[in-house]
Amino acid sequence: MLRFRYGPMDCGKSTLALQINHNHARQGRRGLLLVRHDRSGAPRITSRIGIARQAVEVGAEADLRQLIREYWVAGEQVDYLIVDEAQFLSPQQAEQLAELADEVGIDVYCFGIATDFRGELFPGARRLFELADELQPVQVEVLCWCGAPGRFNARVLDGEVLREGDTVVVADTSPSVVEDATSLQPDPEITTLRYQVLCRRHFRLGDLGPVAVPHGQLRLG
Numbered sequence: 001m002l003r004f005r006y007g008p009m010d011c012g013k014s015t016l017a018l019q020i021n022h023n024h025a026r027q028g029r030r031g032l033l034l035v036r037h038d039r040s041g042a043p044r045i046t047s048r049i050g051i052a053r054q055a056v057e058v059g060a061e062a063d064l065r066q067l068i069r070e071y072w073v074a075g076e077q078v079d080y081l082i083v084d085e086a087q088f089l090s091p092q093q094a095e096q097l098a099e100l101a102d103e104v105g106i107d108v109y110c111f112g113i114a115t116d117f118r119g120e121l122f123p124g125a126r127r128l129f130e131l132a133d134e135l136q137p138v139q140v141e142v143l144c145w146c147g148a149p150g151r152f153n154a155r156v157l158d159g160e161v162l163r164e165g166d167t168v169v170v171a172d173t174s175p176s177v178v179e180d181a182t183s184l185q186p187d188p189e190i191t192t193l194r195y196q197v198l199c200r201r202h203f204r205l206g207d208l209g210p211v212a213v214p215h216g217q218l219r220l221g
Ligand SMILES: Nc1ncnc2c1ncn2[C@@H]1O[C@H](COP(=O)(O)OP(=O)(O)O)[C@@H](O)[C@H]1O
Pocket: 007, 008, 009, 010, 011, 012, 013, 014, 015, 016, 046, 047, 048, 049, 050, 140
């Protein structure tokens, strides 16, 4: 089976990926954790809830069928695959996962966000939507600042919602300093980049809501 569990940033996808891995592994099943561009910058699956596991980084050109063959040649069994940040897979890699599920019976669990900062499907996510046997939104709601369910991942640079730029910019929902911001805006006078989950209305309007400031006060802006 090929499964795709999806949801906005911060909804618990990596946590769920590690929980599923834990439950399979404790029953003696042999699994492989794959990831592309984890926020930690390392080949790991990291959950904000505090758990993390080593994983295999999937390169842009990697053939996942070949990767599994290499494990077999080394005498390693692979019963299941956990793939985090699956939105970053190429459409071909999504097809390779479908082939592994169909032809060699590997259980494949993919986790990722569906849409990018423009609200458009990532190519890898799109292919997974087309191919997966099972599609499941992750159940933990992420709320927009207004309280409505958030589904859109706004890219926020120095307090402004970006509408143009590279599809892939790895960052968190808490601000991080950007050193090379040339791909983000023409004049790289930039200090911080983050993502913020918004409902559709506030995503359309580019409205980030009240801004939290220290000492628990709220500044409207
Ligand atoms: N200290 C905490 N206590 C409880 N839940 C937490 C804590 N820190 C993070 N979380 C949960 O972890 C979620 C993020 O999980 P994560 O697996 O990193 O998300 P994703 O992979 O979807 O971006 C948050 O939405 C929140 O529900």
